[in-house]
Amino acid sequence: xxxxxxxxxxxxxxxxxxxxxxxxxxxxxxxxxxxxxxxxxxxxxxxxxxxxxxxxxxxxxxxxxxxxxxxxxxxxxxxxxxxxxxxxxxxxxxxxxxxxxxxxxxxxxxxxxxxxxxxxxxxxxxxxxxxxxxxxxxxxxxxxxxxxx
Numbered sequence: 755x756x757x758x759x760x761x762x763x764x765x766x767x768x769x770x771x772x773x774x775x776x777x778x779x780x781x782x783x784x785x786x787x788x789x790x791x792x793x794x795x796x797x798x799x800x801x802x803x804x805x806x807x808x809x810x811x812x813x814x815x816x817x818x819x820x821x822x823x824x825x826x827x828x829x830x831x832x833x834x835x836x837x838x839x840x841x842x843x844x845x846x847x848x849x850x851x852x853x854x855x856x857x858x859x860x861x862x863x864x865x866x867x868x869x870x871x872x873x874x875x876x877x878x879x880x881x882x883x884x885x886x887x888x889x890x891x892x893x894x895x896x897x898x899x900x901x902x903x
Contacts, residue, residue: 755809755840760787769801795823800830809840810895813868817877824881831902837883839898844870874898 756768767787770780774792783790791801796819800806806827812820827837869877875885883900890896 755807756788757783759807760785769803771800795826800827802830802832803835804832805836805838806831807838807840812839812874812877813841816867820877821881824877824883828882828902833902835902837878837900837902839874839900840895841874841898842868842894843874843888843896843898844868846870846872871896871898 756770760766760768767789769789769791770777770783771791771793772780773794777790777792780790789801793800808823808827812823815823824837831837871885871888878885878898878900882903884903886899886901888896888898
């Protein structure tokens with residue numbers, strides 16, 4: 755994802771922060787515009803950035819751990835920095851059986867969960883972010899945009 759963002763935005767610089775074992779596997783992404791840092795959301799400080807993008811991260815975690823991750827990102831972020839969560843959004847009212855099946859699978863397999871926008875809003879508020887909007891995409895994932903407050 756970071757490679758696509760940098761390709762689409764020639765003046766941007768990026769940081770890939772991921773688990774050390776993942777970082778070892780992406781050495782081919784090195785570029786003067788990309789820093790690759792191995793670390794752990796729960797233990798290590800994140801770099802200061804203007805915008806943070808987390809794709810399919812928060813749904814892997816319980817509410818408690820999700821808030822801890824979002825707080826770690828907020829700790830590194832300057833006031834006004836953006837956070838983009840790229841996640842499957844459950845409808846506010848009962849809807850897609852597929853989305854509900856994925857929600858149950860996340861709960862059973864990793865203790866995480868798919869969430870409604872209102873549930874993301876609660877996580878964001880609890881961790882120092884203000885929900886701005888949800889941007890639908892052509893696939894089942896939405897981009898949940900928030901701002902550091």
